[in-house]
Amino acid sequence: MSFFKKLKDRFVSKEEPKSVEPLEPMEDAGTQDIDPQSAAQTKETQHKPVEVFEQPKKETVKQSNGWSFDFEDDDLISIEEFEEWESQQLGAKFKEGLEKSRENFQNKLNDLLAMYRTVDEDFFEALEEMLIQADVGFNTVMDLVESLRKEAKRRNITETADLREVIVEKIVEIYEQDDDELQKMNIQDDALTVILMVGVNGVGKTTTIGKLAHRYKTEGKHVMLAAGDTFRAGAIEQLQVWGDRVGVEVIKQKEGSDPAAVMYDAINAAKNRGADILICDTAGRLQNKANLMTELEKVKKVLSKAVPGAPHEVLLALDATTGQNALVQAKAFKEVTDVSGIVLTKLDGTAKGGIVLAIRNELHIPVKFVGLGEKLDDLQPFDAESYVYGLFADMIEQSTDEENKAAELLKDAQDE
Ligand SMILES: Nc1nc2c(ncn2[C@@H]2O[C@H](COP(=O)(O)OP(=O)(O)O)[C@@H](O)[C@H]2O)c(=O)[nH]1
């Protein structure tokens, strides 16, 4: 099966649905403060039709992205149908969140393919330049294009149009390296999991904590938050607002207190209440590396003393709109603490979505989540196929249409 067809099968609805069941958004505060434009967009995706089958049971299906819906007595979709629907929702989320980047990647690639018709060094150089401009990162671009050169040679591809699909496939390959296991969140099954969120001011730590809390709560987990950013004015209140919105308890002290003391309170409270997940906010000072290192070390020590193995995840939030600067921040953080994963926020706000690849290839830290907007369900687990679908959705949909048409024509010709 061609790669584009595989992506299309995974993310795009195959046929017109027979009956349409509108999906009601979950009544939570996360959708209260969104602007009308994005609300309209969400409505559209939420009302994506689902095919229903007869089943004599009533069931509420709760989604990790916060949507839940009831099926009447005799209308229950099958697990396969549900998974298909879930996958399409994921595709739609990435497609929506990567709209700016898609305009950039798709249009530029199409322009290149039109400008350079034969596969030669001029084409590869122009492609390199395009990818570097999209923040893919110099070394990553060199690896990617080198592997394309080889593939073109191996398969004797002479027309650039025939490389279209290979380019997209190589992007996935370059992301998916051998340490796939690291991609998953390290969540303890029957014990408390502690997640420490780090990153400089304004990158989206607190917002991400709110979204993560919502995701895990929707999965049925008992979530608590620790207001460890005692430094920045208003940071504690901001986390409390998220806690109220999501409906989870926030452990806090007053502004200016010792973050390690807050963590001590929080982890003991989480243990006493039998919580599943504790997510800890921290202050994002990087002006003074030595200070930050001491502070984070102290916090980690308090956590690991109370719960051996904690923190189970140290997530570094990076703002995708800051481009190469995000890489610089990541390198600096890597020097002061062990980072187990990246949350790349505000991917919806940049046309240079290539930064994901640079982070993966140059830092060797997996991108665990991406922020695709400001709403509660706009934090999605990162996966390379959803990502390239978001980047090239129209191209993928179109090209497989063409492929299907060609196949039909061939079949017709054979039938005659
Ligand atoms: N568009 C968009 N905005 C985001 C995203 N994540 C965070 N933000 C915004 O970034 C700003 C800073 O976020 P905040 O959580 O306060 O950052 P912190 O200082 O690291 O805690 C807020 O206005 C958020 O709404 C995202 O994925 N997409």
Ligand SMILES: [Mg+2]
């Ligand atoms: Mg904050």
